[in-house]
Amino acid sequence: MEKLPPKNKNDKWFKRIILGLICANFFVWLAIADGAGRKNAEVWFFDVGQGDAAFVQLPGGAQIVIDGGPGGAVLEKLGSAMPFHDRDIDWVVLSHADHDHLAGLLLVLKNYRVYNILWPGVSDGGAEDAEWERLIGDEGACVKVAAAGEKFSLGGNPEAVLEILAPDDGKRLSAKKQNELSAVVKFTYGRRSFLFTGDAESRENGFVDNAALARSDVLKVSHHGSKYSTRDGFLAKVFPAAAVISSGKNNSYGHPHQELLDLLANYDIKILRTDQNGDISFRTDGESLFVNTEK
Ligand SMILES: [Zn+2]
Incomplete structure (x- = not known):
């Protein structure tokens, strides 16, 4: 295990240390700064093939699922990450209503009791979209349309915040495709933060x-x-220390594109890929940050 200070644009030695990290087919741990012994939050990026599915577990028990991937893999992954008796999820976030983010959430809604649902509020009206709208209507959950500028405290913990960065109303009216509508949410726990971008076009x-x-x-x-x-x-x-790419092995889109990998490398950002690393999980007490990969 290696300890690193927070990534800072002025830290000349950050580059040397991050380049020195060996990312092979075993656990990789990356520590950023010293922790103060507080309880940990966990953030998982599941390997669900070509799609996105993430899971946040807070120390007080609150949980968030952000996107569900293209099929049933998310249920198996949640079954491993959550206690087996736990059938409740506090928040479900759908970044946008495309199959590779939505399909797995239909199964999550059918298998778990969900209390809060956040999504851009607009779909293309296909069969899965209609099922989604029916299920969120039947769930009895608090359904919110994602609106930039909103902020939620999670599980009564003032250190755990979910913040919506996009879409704003202008984007909601002008978007020509689902990707542009992507709900972009930032999860912050103490001094550490994770940005979930869906398929947003930056x-x-x-x-x-x-x-x-x-x-x-x-x-x-x-x-x-x-x-x-x-x-x-x-x-x-x-300016992240680490970037997670959620893509399927040998996918037909050529994701991730080499140009993007080169760009991340130029910024000395540690690249983690579900197609190569399997499930990727982060653990933080709000100060230190550790990452663990399945492969
Ligand atoms: Zn997608």
Whole structure:
């Protein structure tokens, strides 16, 4: 295990240490700063093939599922990450109503009691979309339309915050496709933060304009590592220590694109990929940050 200070644009030795980390087919631990012994939050990025599915577990028991991937794998993954007797989920977030994010959430809604649901509020009206709207109507949950600027405290813990960075009302009216509507949410626990971008197109989304808001320790790379979705200026603002790419092995889109991998490398950002690393989990007490990979 190696301890590192928080990534800072002025830290000249950060680059040397991050390059020195060996990422092989076994556990990789990355520590950022010293912890104060507080209880941990966990953030998982599940390997669900070509799609996104993430899970947040807070120390007080509150849980968030962000996207469900393209099929049933998310149920198996949640079954491993959650206590077997636990059939409740506090928050379900659907970044946008595309199959590779939505399909698994239909199964989550059928198998778990969900209390809060957050989504962009707009779908294309296909069969899965209609099922989603029926299920969230039947769930008896508090259903919220994601609106930039909103902030929620999680599980009564003032250190755990979910913040919505996109979409704003203008984007909701002008979007021509689901990706542009992606709910971009930032989860913060103490001094550590994770940015979930769905398939947002960073060039167009207003949230990149607010550098202080976008700054995060871990970036879930938008749109499975498409070169069209993550731009240089966006990375400069988020300035993450680690980037997670959720994509399927040998997918037909060529995700992640080499141009994007090169861009992340230029910023000395540690790259973690579900197609290569399997399930990826982070653990933080609000100060230290550790990452663990399945492969
Ligand atoms: Zn997608």
